[in-house]
Amino acid sequence: MRHRFLKENTIENAFKAICFLSILLPLVLIVVLIGDAVIDGWSRLSLDFLTGFPSRKPELAGFLPALVGSFYLMLLTSAIAIPLGLGAAIYLEEYAKPGFLTSLIEINISNLAGVPSIIYGLLGLELFVRMSHMGRSLLAGACTLALLLLPMVIMVSRESLRVVPNSLREAGFALGADQWQTIWKIILPMSIPGALTGIILSVARAIGETAPLITIGALTYVAFLPDSIHSAFTAMPIQIFNWISRPQTAFQTNAAAGIVVLLFLMLFFNALAIWLRARLQRKVYW
């Protein structure tokens, strides 16, 4: 009996150790990654870097157009993807009758979430840049990224709608409310906190996307700030990509500094998502 006891304990400890290592390894990697970028880019991390324009001289080159470009891109992308995604999720969860067509749509959305981003880039290039004559503009970039985000936004929104118990929908109907009134005033207030968290995380991921923006032809050398949605633009990952591909080593330092800024912003958005979830969910009593 005692022997069996010991043996089980050994397996228990081994399993615990494996699980602990599984969390330790990625943590160490992230710390190394950030640490390396910070060390490499430290000499360039300054206000000048954040407010400067690109230059052929690495020590003068700044990140501002990329930073502003990414910011506008994020706003525009959200403005397109969030209403569309939420609307689609509401339709699928609340209105669509289960059946062949609904299942087909559902399977396709899950598959779309797994399509490589460069494919979206190619689609965006054809659909927005060429066919819709948007050119290599902010709007074309945002539309492309919105397409990329849409499946993810739909999925997290549906998930958050699904956790609202059916009894509350019935309560709404029994009080003489239409379905849209029930959705707007009961279902959405309960599911928005959950949906928002997922949506912010997907948007944060989208600002790190490089491939689709390169495909649709975002510029790599932009010495101005975009003044309208039809303006040419660059974005943080593209600027970083461009600096890394330069032969001069001084540009590598710029790239490292850019990476630090990008990572910092990503972490900021993740933190924002967590904070928002905690704050909004305090208003929902389950």
Added chain:
Amino acid sequence: MENESKNIFQSVKMRSENLKAWFGTHEVLHGITLSVPEKYVTAIIGPSGCGKSTFIRCLNRMHEVVPATKVLGSVYLDAIDIYKNSINPVNLRKKVGMVFQKPNPFPTMSIRDNVLAGLRLQGIKPYDAHATVEKALTQAALWDEVKDILNRPGLSLSGGQQQRLCIARTLALEPEVILMDEPCSALDPIATAKIEDLIQELKSKYTVVIVTHNMQQAARVSDVTAFFYLGELIEFDRTEKIFTTPKNRKTEEYVTGRFG
């Protein structure tokens, strides 16, 4: 039997005629004809799966909210067939309110907002919101317990209080009929007794239909009782008759606890 109850109770508030209901291809109600007397408490009893919940969900057209369901036959509210094409179920449910088995106050709302929820959902601004809240909560015998904590979340109340809050929420719409689907089955005996007293109060102003699988409860609160078995209405009469001298052998077996 049907005529008898009509004679006993002069005024009929709701009446179903040959009402059939399905879940998918499964027919759960096989043609129910039943009159609900006005301003009395009608109890619907029967073993699990006999169609009693489905029946009252047909009275405010909640049955059709579930996908793949079907209803045939007629249900009259006063003289109007509520299954006619021109009837909007949403408007019907303002007149025929419903209280569910599990208390389901809205989690994002305070006690006050829960009471006003029905009005607000429909986009109605009550003339005097506070008076509406006080009146509904008083009628639901909850006012004294919550009058100082109206801004607390509805879910902070006990189960029995939550159920009375749900009743208040229904009363705030000033319905004509209140349907209750096993309103006490999730509650303890003390909370149950309070709800039963409340039901007695309500019948002075409202027509009440209550589904219960607690026969003592049916005997305590109702004036007339309908016994359902396997989707059929077996017997419908004054409650004391159902419980003392039932005509049908199945009814007798059920109310004496020999099956169910």
